[in-house]
Amino acid sequence: MDLTLVMVITVVVVALVFDYTNGFHDAANAIATSVSTRALTPRVALAMAAILNFAGALLGVGVAQTIQGIIAIEEIPADQSALALTVVMSALVGAITWNLITWYFGIPSSSSHALIGGIVGAGIASATSVDWDTLVTKVAIPLVLSPAIGFLGAFALMTSILWIFRRARPARVARGFRLAQTVSAAGMSLGHGLQDAQKTMGVIVLALVAGGYADGSEVPFWVILAAATAIALGTYSGGWRIMRTLGRRIIDLDPPKGFAAEATAASVLYVMAIGLQAPVSTTHTITSAIMGSGATKRLSAVRWGVARGIITAWIITMPAAAAIAALSYFAATPFLP
Template structure:
């Protein structure tokens, strides 16, 4: 069954990458479309291009992520854990997309792996190594810290931006802001590819390790290309439900505040991916930066009810996917080779 489980892991890893691009990458240009810096068609094409570049380059960091992230047991046990975690993350991703709620794919994946690892322990097998640190540094701390940093930073940066534009006619400010925002949208899409491409590539590398097909010292080219291709195809398919939530439903946004939110989001994501090798949720960063910039204006219009709903889904994501991963791993256990 090892070959069957490995094939299923590759299939669902590709599905996870597609859904990631479908849900998240188009959100990188949501504000640019909202403020008419880009048309929807140009925005999606821009996001797809830079997302592909970022995801292709992310393979260089995926080796580090796979070694510092989690370890799974070899054989069918490890492949079952990976498969259960992926399926739970995919199901939750589809559900949150249907609801138009921006949520973290990384948090869903780590939660699913944690639940599947617990199932392995219940059955008397080895669990997921490093899952405690992974849950702490990739779920709990980012859930608490990165949204706060994104919100506060974007809120504060509105003041110097508006001060610098105080003597400039509004139409000129809007025109310049839209040009900067178009560049910033590409930067966010590139950072998204770097950040989220690492996760899919790392999962595939763990599957290769579990099935005994690699020693983990190098990243196969097909892994990087599959990850980049599926993220890009997902982006081109366009998950506009979540983009509409970020761009139109959460807060009123003008071009100046839009470029502040996107520039700041891209800096946080690039710093996390390249400088700190820290997994930071693109969804959480863009969403909270948008709220921060949109809240700093004389007459803010923030949909507080929607914001509270989004926050509740963020808290529920690792909990629900862990439960789903646990159930799926238990259900798949009779199919494993002894």
């Protein structure tokens, strides 16, 4: 077995490990609100999220193609495949390392930001062309807009719910929205698979292009299936630390607020993935939606101290992952053939 094939297999395995860590890191995104309002039990919620993550990953490849387009890996000469594969591996190391750090401390940072930061950091360190137009228009702008839309959309939806059910009995409303949350949580899980599994698909295709095993024009079905399986298994393994932060520490959720947050966040994920092919952060979107639905009660109902810590993590994730990826690349280059 030649060195290039060994490196390709290694990078693909590491990419699937990232996909798995994405699943357990971001499992809370889909189900924290439903679990915290007791609409679903944790195990039922995790099983549902895992199944729908898998299904969502099969619904498109537009986001994967956007991820492929961030750096021009195909411009690296064919006789330097080891260098090209080291660039992809360094991007993954940056993303996985930052994911594990934030998971350990229970911080709901963005796996999407971490991966994109890793790709850009490795690309800059290796002097590989970065498509800044794609990075700005299809990545940076949607990543900034999606949490803002999530906050405002959830605020508007929750305001409508409060007005529509203003004369209804609170206990009856809560029961109804617990049932509704089963649907909204399912939608959120499907959207999570649609968005996040595709990011791993894009990285695997980059590795195949770097090794000379693909031209990047399409995403092979085995790549789609492997990424879908990895994120589903990761989701089922849980994400309890982050679930506590999203479900309890930001705001005291009730079923209507949980429904408003989930329904809004899921809608944003679908529009961004299918309409714009933009890789947005599921973490940012659902966290902002939770804050938006809670702000309808009063602004002080949101625990802004916790939210401030989360926002700080959002800001530093891309540069931190980029720095780790760059360091990984520089550490690996002395050993290249």
